[in-house]
Amino acid sequence: xxxxxxxxxxxxxxxxxxxxxxxxxxxxxxxxxxxxxxxxxxxxxxxxxxxxxxxxxxxxxxxxxxxxxxxxxxxxxxxxxxxxxxxxxxxxxxxxxxxxxxxxxxxxxxxxxxxxxxxxxxxxxxxxxxxxxxxxxxxxxxxxxxx
Amino acid sequence: xxxxxxxxxxxxxxxxxxxxxxxxxxxxxxxxxxxxxxxxxxxxxxxxxxxxxxxxxxxxxxxxxxxxxxxxxxxxxxxxxxxxxxxxxxxxxxxxxxxxxxxxxxxxxxxxxxxxxxxxxxxxxxxxxxxxxxxxxxxxxxxxxxxxxxxxxxxxxxxxxxxxxxxxxxxxxxxxxxxxxxxxxxxxxxxxxxxxxxxxxxxxxxxxxxxxxxxxxxxxxxxxxxxxxxxxxxxxxxxxxxxxxxxxxxxxxxxxxxxxxxxxxxxxxxxxxxxxxxxxxxxxxxxxxxxxxxxxxxxxxxxxxxxxxxxxxxxxxxxxxxxxxxxxxxxxxxxxxxxxxxxxxxxxxxxxxxxxxxxxxxxxxxxxxxxxxxxxxxxxxxxxxxxxxxxxxxxxxxxxxxxxxxxxxxxxxxxxxxxxxxxxxxxxxxxxxxxxxxxxxxxxxxxxxxxxxxxxxxxxxxxxxxxxxxxxxxxxxxxxxxxxxxxxxxxxxxxxxxxxxxxxxxxxxxxxxxxxxxxxxxxxxxxxxxxxxxxxxxxxxxxxxxxxxxxxxxxxxxxxxxxxxxxxxxxxxxxxxxxxxxxxxxxxxxxxxxxxxxxxxxxxxxxxxxxxxxxxxxxxxxxxxxxxxxxxxxxxxxxxxxxxxxxxxxxxxxxxxxxxxxxxxxxxxxxxxxxxxxxxxxxxxxxxxxxxxxxxxxxxxxxxxxxxxxxxxxxxxxxxxxxxxxxxxxxxxxxxxxxxxxxxxxxxxxxxxxxxxxxxxxxxxxxxxxxxxxxxxxxxxxxxxxxxxxxxxxxxxxxxxxxxxxxx
Numbered sequence: 001x002x003x004x005x006x007x008x009x010x011x012x013x014x015x016x017x018x019x020x021x022x023x024x025x026x027x028x029x030x031x032x033x034x035x036x037x038x039x040x041x042x043x044x045x046x047x048x049x050x051x052x053x054x055x056x057x058x059x060x061x062x063x064x065x066x067x068x069x070x071x072x073x074x075x076x077x078x079x080x081x082x083x084x085x086x087x088x089x090x091x092x093x094x095x096x097x098x099x100x101x102x103x104x105x106x107x108x109x110x111x112x113x114x115x116x117x118x119x120x121x122x123x124x125x126x127x128x129x130x131x132x133x134x135x136x137x138x139x140x141x142x143x144x145x146x147x
Numbered sequence: 148x149x150x151x152x153x154x155x156x157x158x159x160x161x162x163x164x165x166x167x168x169x170x171x172x173x174x175x176x177x178x179x180x181x182x183x184x185x186x187x188x189x190x191x192x193x194x195x196x197x198x199x200x201x202x203x204x205x206x207x208x209x210x211x212x213x214x215x216x217x218x219x220x221x222x223x224x225x226x227x228x229x230x231x232x233x234x235x236x237x238x239x240x241x242x243x244x245x246x247x248x249x250x251x252x253x254x255x256x257x258x259x260x261x262x263x264x265x266x267x268x269x270x271x272x273x274x275x276x277x278x279x280x281x282x283x284x285x286x287x288x289x290x291x292x293x294x295x296x297x298x299x300x301x302x303x304x305x306x307x308x309x310x311x312x313x314x315x316x317x318x319x320x321x322x323x324x325x326x327x328x329x330x331x332x333x334x335x336x337x338x339x340x341x342x343x344x345x346x347x348x349x350x351x352x353x354x355x356x357x358x359x360x361x362x363x364x365x366x367x368x369x370x371x372x373x374x375x376x377x378x379x380x381x382x383x384x385x386x387x388x389x390x391x392x393x394x395x396x397x398x399x400x401x402x403x404x405x406x407x408x409x410x411x412x413x414x415x416x417x418x419x420x421x422x423x424x425x426x427x428x429x430x431x432x433x434x435x436x437x438x439x440x441x442x443x444x445x446x447x448x449x450x451x452x453x454x455x456x457x458x459x460x461x462x463x464x465x466x467x468x469x470x471x472x473x474x475x476x477x478x479x480x481x482x483x484x485x486x487x488x489x490x491x492x493x494x495x496x497x498x499x500x501x502x503x504x505x506x507x508x509x510x511x512x513x514x515x516x517x518x519x520x521x522x523x524x525x526x527x528x529x530x531x532x533x534x535x536x537x538x539x540x541x542x543x544x545x546x547x548x549x550x551x552x553x554x555x556x557x558x559x560x561x562x563x564x565x566x567x568x569x570x571x572x573x574x575x576x577x578x579x580x581x582x583x584x585x586x587x588x589x590x591x592x593x594x595x596x597x598x599x600x601x602x603x604x605x606x607x608x609x610x611x612x613x614x615x616x617x618x619x620x621x622x623x624x625x626x627x628x629x630x631x632x633x634x635x636x637x638x639x640x641x642x643x644x645x646x647x648x649x650x651x652x653x654x655x656x657x658x659x660x661x662x663x664x665x666x667x668x669x670x671x672x673x674x675x676x677x678x679x680x681x682x683x684x685x686x687x688x689x690x691x692x693x694x695x696x697x698x699x700x701x702x703x704x705x706x707x708x709x710x711x712x713x714x715x716x717x718x719x720x721x722x723x724x725x726x727x728x729x730x731x732x733x734x735x736x737x738x739x740x741x742x743x744x745x746x747x748x749x750x751x752x753x754x755x756x757x758x759x760x761x762x763x764x765x766x767x768x769x770x771x772x773x774x775x776x777x778x779x780x781x782x783x784x785x786x787x788x789x790x791x792x793x794x795x796x797x798x799x800x801x802x803x804x805x806x807x808x809x810x811x812x813x814x815x816x817x818x819x820x821x822x823x824x825x826x827x828x829x830x831x832x833x834x835x836x837x838x839x840x841x842x843x844x845x846x847x848x849x850x851x852x853x854x855x856x857x858x859x860x861x862x863x864x865x866x867x868x869x870x871x872x873x874x875x876x877x878x879x880x881x882x883x884x885x886x887x888x889x890x891x892x893x894x895x896x897x898x899x900x901x902x903x904x905x906x907x908x909x910x911x912x913x914x915x916x917x918x919x920x921x922x923x924x925x926x927x928x929x930x931x932x933x934x935x936x937x938x939x940x941x942x943x944x945x946x947x948x949x950x951x952x953x954x955x
Contacts (some may be wrong), residue, residue: 083280114863115198117870118200118867119260119435120435
């Protein structure tokens with residue numbers, strides 16, 4: 001599944017970059033965060049509650065920052081398991097100045113879902129994933145603009 | 148249907164041929180059947196299996212520590228335990244494909260979504276399932292391959308690295324001179340065809356209960372495997388456990404259709420769990436698990452057929468690519484089994500088949516009703532219709548022109564099959580009459596004028612039965628299997644009561660009934676007087692290691708074994724009777740529960756002879772051993788393949804002609820069956836009611852496969868159709884009224900002239916594909932897939948219309 005989008009925030013690139021790469025900040029925008037274990041700024045584990053329809057449960061997601069060019073580019077991978085299922089995701093974020101101030105963030109995410117959720121929930125999967133990702137970036141936008 | 152008492156009024160009833168109600172049905176329809184999940188033992192614990200979410204991945208770490216602390220958990224098992232405790236299962240392949248390492252749990256790597264990775268045993272199934280969620284597995288996903296042809300490309304990811312290739316088997320069958328036939332042809336018809344992946348969905352899933360008895364050292368295995376004694380080498384060598392302490396027990400089985408043949412990895416797993424838990428352990432597969440357990444072979448074909456203008460088919464040149472999934476459990480047997488019916492029902496003096504079997508990262512395949520032949524037969528039947536269309540001939544006429552004729556029987560096929568009688572033309576004519584073929588064609592023409600699409604599809608398939616395991620010598624001479632065999636025991640106890648034991652492992656086909664009919668005729672008694680043991684128990688039933696229900700063999704093999712046993716028993720009864728009645732054994736005949744001296748008409752009831760044989764044995768002839776028990780093993784005369792791989796691969800060759808008439812809605816691509824006719828010939832029918840049931844069942848199976856059932860994988864190798872929401876199984880509503888007709892031309896070789904009729908050859912797949920293409924004739928569309936779903940048909944129509952609009 002591929003998702004992508006762009007949004008603008010009234011904050012400088014440097015601020016945006018530091019927020020999106022701060023595990024403590026970005027994890028607050030994840031759905032139903034149960035537990036956060038930060039090993040380093042580029043390596044953290046988040047346990048979230050997610051699922052599709054009646055198949056819901058804890059997902060153990062391991063995030064790693066694999067590319068980082070402050071303050072314009074970052075690439076994160078997330079690898080997770082839970083409720084007989086797996087998630088493998090790659091997210092790329094590119095930041096640029098907006099004329100008249102603020103930052104434009106272009107993002108794309110590729111997700112592979114496996115196991116029980118993929119096979120039973122496939123009809124609902126892309127809608128549900130899109131909702132989670134959209135919520136995450138809406139939350140980020142709100143956070144940045146409040147800051 | 149007549150009851151026994153109605154039929155018995157006649158004095159000399161011939162029980163073979165009567166539509167007797169089945170002995171099994173009273174218990175099955177009143178809920179008294181005993182299936183594997185009904186087995187309850189003191190101290191029974193329950194297993195749950197963790198499965199791979201990846202199509203291909205390295206297993207970096209399996210951590211069971213949290214699971215083992217969960218409530219109710221008794222023990223866990225992982226791939227690394229299994230690799231220490233067991234040897235990989237036997238392989239039928241030749242080198243290098245025989246390097247596949249198949250264990251009951253994945254070791255180091257997973258190869259398909261759904262592969263078992265770890266198992267938990269707990270006090271309840273629910274606790275086992277909950278604990279399973281606590282097992283942590285770190286995977287490192289690897290590249291996977293999902294298409295047979297792509298899997299053969301040079302840089303394709305390898306399903307099993309140690310094999311060095313994804314190719315399991317490549318064989319060339321080449322008879323006559325196809326290139327010469329192509330040169331001499333008026334026309335060469337080409338087609339690229341694809342047979343889709345589906346399976347059977349028996350009402351009962353797989354199940355295993357193992358009680359490892361530490362006192363006796365016995366592994367007591369309750370299961371619903373279809374060939375339990377054939378599993379023994381796999382279990383014994385895999386588990387490194389002596390075969391004389393493995394007891395296999397089946398009860399009633401809720402359908403198998405082949406899918407319950409390759410369940411031995413699960414049986415081995417539950418054996419290990421019972422040994423580790425020191426408790427009896429039960430595992431009952433759930434429906435979603437069953438959807439990974441045994442898929443049917445997916446196959447694609449490149450076909451080239453030289454023909455004459457008049458519709459004479461000169462031969463077939465085929466490249467076939469068979470996708471057997473991630474493990475070769477019964478494979479590559481399927482890579483040779485299609486050749487049982489290499490020319491279908493036709494004369495193909497020139498036949499060349501280049502056959503590739505390939506592994507992919509999908510669920511492993513195994514036998515499924517019509518196993519390996521239906522793919523091949525569908526390809527032939529589809530191609531015959533394409534030929535008819537290209538030549539502007541009626542598909543019925545092309546068939547009648549090319550069928551093997553009844554006066555050529557027994558007909559030897561190019562690959563050495565010996566067709567054992569029948570009349571294919573008569574079968575088609577009868578079916579055409581039953582469906583009013585000419586009337587339908589007129590109706591079709593009228594309908595087309597008013598924009599309605601009616602299609603008529605014919606298919607005739609050979610339903611070969613009783614396989615010769617010698618066919619696996621084509622793969623490698625090292626395979627220690629050939630021929631086929633079955634065992635029967637017939638006994639008369641000291642009170643004169645008859646009991647029959649068979650090795651055939653019934654799964655609902657009515658073996659108790661047919662066996663009673665056969666034995667009743669031999670002794671001139673009523674089938675109600677004969678008890679046939681239900682189910683199978685290797686400590687009680689007689690068996691051969693080829694015993695089981697598969698390859699439409701049980702009626703034929705069971706009858707062969709039963710006739711041998713009754714012959715032995717009758718000889719002994721006659722000797723005792725002659726001694727007591729002071730006559731010669733050859734004067735003794737059997738009638739209505741008595742022995743009769745043919746010369747004097749003097750009678751003696753069989754129970755009196757039984758009394759002497761067992762307990763009044765001072766009266767026995769001198770030197771004769773007491774008892775009235777006859778055990779017989781029977782095997783047909785089979786040979787091994789010759790240097791060109793020619794051999795008679797099965798004993799019987801039933802056949803069926805199906806004609807489907809459909810109406811297709813071009814707006815939605817949806818179609819409905821208007822009329823459906825089947826004519827079958829399985830030779831002598833032991834019980835016409837059971838035959839009718841088999842014909843209906845096989846038709847429902849094939850119609851389901853043609854119209855509804857398909858396993859869909861996404862690009863990540865996830866099986867997206869593994870619930871009944873997505874994998875559509877037809878109900879009584881979707882299956883049309885079936886109009887049936889029968890021919891009863893006896894088999895030239897099988898006992899009593901009977902032929903197997905368990906599978907039906909997947910004939911509906913051909914009939915429906917052909918009907919859909921015929922309905923779409925105004926659009927000039929070709930059907931190249933065996934699965935006809937409305938979305939696909941709709942897409943074909945839309946594409947064609949937009950192409951036509953562009954031209955304008």
